[in-house]
Amino acid sequence: MSGAYFQRDRDWHPPALTPGYKTSVLRAPRQALLSMPTTPSEETGPVFGHDVLGPLDNDLIRNFAKDGGEAIGQRIVVYGRVLDENARPVAGALVEFWQANAGGRYRHKKESYLAAIDPNFGGCGRAITDAEGRYAFRTVKPGAYPWPNGVNDWRPAHIHFSVFGHAFAQRLITQMYFEGDPMIWQCPIVKTIPDPAAIERLVAALDRHETIPMDSLAYKFDIVLRGRRSTLFENRMEGN
Amino acid sequence: MVQRLDYLKESPSQTAGPYVHIGTNPNWVEITGVWKDDLGLVLVGPETVGERILVEGRIIDGSGALVRDALVEIWQADAAGLHNSPTETRGTADPAFAGWARQPVSDADGLFRFETIRPGRVPFSGGGLQAPHVTVWIVARGINLGLHTRLYFGDEAEANSVDPLLNRIPDPVRRATLVAPRTERDGMPVFTFDIRLQGDGETVFLDM
Numbered sequence: 001m002s003g004a005y006f007q008r009d010r011d012w013h014p015p016a017l018t019p020g021y022k023t024s025v026l027r028a029p030r031q032a033l034l035s036m037p038t039t040p041s042e043e044t045g046p047v048f049g050h051d052v053l054g055p056l057d058n059d060l061i062r063n064f065a066k067d068g069g070e071a072i073g074q075r076i077v078v079y080g081r082v083l084d085e086n087a088r089p090v091a092g093a094l095v096e097f098w099q100a101n102a103g104g105r106y107r108h109k110k111e112s113y114l115a116a117i118d119p120n121f122g123g124c125g126r127a128i129t130d131a132e133g134r135y136a137f138r139t140v141k142p143g144a145y146p147w148p149n150g151v152n153d154w155r156p157a158h159i160h161f162s163v164f165g166h167a168f169a170q171r172l173i174t175q176m177y178f179e180g181d182p183m184i185w186q187c188p189i190v191k192t193i194p195d196p197a198a199i200e201r202l203v204a205a206l207d208r209h210e211t212i213p214m215d216s217l218a219y220k221f222d223i224v225l226r227g228r229r230s231t232l233f234e235n236r237m238e239g240n
Numbered sequence: 241m242v243q244r245l246d247y248l249k250e251s252p253s254q255t256a257g258p259y260v261h262i263g264t265n266p267n268w269v270e271i272t273g274v275w276k277d278d279l280g281l282v283l284v285g286p287e288t289v290g291e292r293i294l295v296e297g298r299i300i301d302g303s304g305a306l307v308r309d310a311l312v313e314i315w316q317a318d319a320a321g322l323h324n325s326p327t328e329t330r331g332t333a334d335p336a337f338a339g340w341a342r343q344p345v346s347d348a349d350g351l352f353r354f355e356t357i358r359p360g361r362v363p364f365s366g367g368g369l370q371a372p373h374v375t376v377w378i379v380a381r382g383i384n385l386g387l388h389t390r391l392y393f394g395d396e397a398e399a400n401s402v403d404p405l406l407n408r409i410p411d412p413v414r415r416a417t418l419v420a421p422r423t424e425r426d427g428m429p430v431f432t433f434d435i436r437l438q439g440d441g442e443t444v445f446l447d448m
């Protein structure tokens with residue numbers, strides 16, 4: 001039997017209101033959140049079977065490419081584990097990822113950046129973690145891109161991640177950055193996270209050991225979801 | 241020095257950004273051929289047990305403008321109050337009801353709309369029953385950490401009056417932000433759940 005999910009550390013996450021990231025100003029709730037222990041409604045969550053996945057879902061180099069083509073750019077493998085705060089692997093977690101192409105351009109009708117579209121790159125993929133919480137995908141390294149915020153703000157190269165754990169309370173969206181990128185520390189969205197130690201949790205390490213010779217660089221990116229209390233000496237009410 | 245507590249820290253959140261739908265609903269943004277159907281589009285099939293209802297609403301920012309680039313997910317129990325989840329411990333949920341769905345809000349009118357069923361009652365952590373509710377989670381550009389809230393049903397006054405979460409909200413105006421009023425359309429109950437991110441009528445968001 002397991003108990004409630006650990007309280008979220010809201011000093012570790014970015015606060016809602018971060019004026020340096022201008023869009024947050026009108027979208028940030030100003031009232032205090034209502035705090036509640038999780039209930040069965042949050043301690044459960046949807047599950048996705050491996051049967052939803054196609055063979056190229058985790059291969060962004062080829063999953064949108066036409067006629068045997070491949071996406072242009074620095075070939076990389078991104079891999080890692082999904083764990084919880086108790087350091088246990090989260091098996092069967094659906095991990096979705098999306099990104100700009102090697103030139104920093106998204107395939108989206110509202111995207112206006114002048115960098116070229118890559119006809120062989122869609123920019124989305126997904127994977128489900130195995131029994132040890134592992135996932136992996138192949139892609140091209142996304143480019144940095146300018147965005148309307150300050151007069152001349154740029155996003156560092158990044159990949160967006162959406163993760164489902166075992167419980168809806170664990171639902172998380174975040175972004176992965178790349179080791180050694182000096183643009184990380186200039187980014188208003190990165191800087192919504194107050195603690196540099198927390199930002200470092202989002203910087204994937206270049207892993208020379210997992211590099212595929214004559215093919216792809218490798219980056220390791222572990223993701224941690226909320227953990228859950230054990231129920232030591234707790235009386236559980238009937239029906240729980 | 242003391243023994244170490246070997247907990248990890250949760251990965252910090254970052255905004256879903258303006259193009260979240262590339263990852264979650266690629267077909268909807270015309271990235272076709274990668275996978276066939278976007279996940280979470282349909283909740284209810286002919287076999288699903290329960291009263292058919294519509295849940296719809298808009299997301300409104302602090303200036304009163306509609307948010308048109310959000311992603312909304314819902315998660316709820318089946319008609320008997322059970323969740324279709326491996327972590328459900330109280331019984332087996334209706335296999336014809338996934339309980340989870342998601343939608344991009346419409347570019348045109350900022351509307352999200354889910355055809356679902358009225359959920360049964362789910363126990364509270366400390367005992368007793370909660371009023372029927374739907375868990376709602378929204379992400380968008382400018383939202384740094386996904387916002388959790390709950391929809392309660394406007395025609396469940398009796399259950400709502402003893403709901404432990406609603407009863408933690410002393411201000412009736414704030415409490416009302418979680419209770420979706422009922423109307424009817426073509427014989428189907430419609431529950432309207434407008435989410436106000438900020439300012440007058442700001443929705444109650446949850447830290448759960």
Ligand SMILES: [Fe+2]
Pocket residue numbers: 100155158160257
């Ligand atoms: Fe991005």
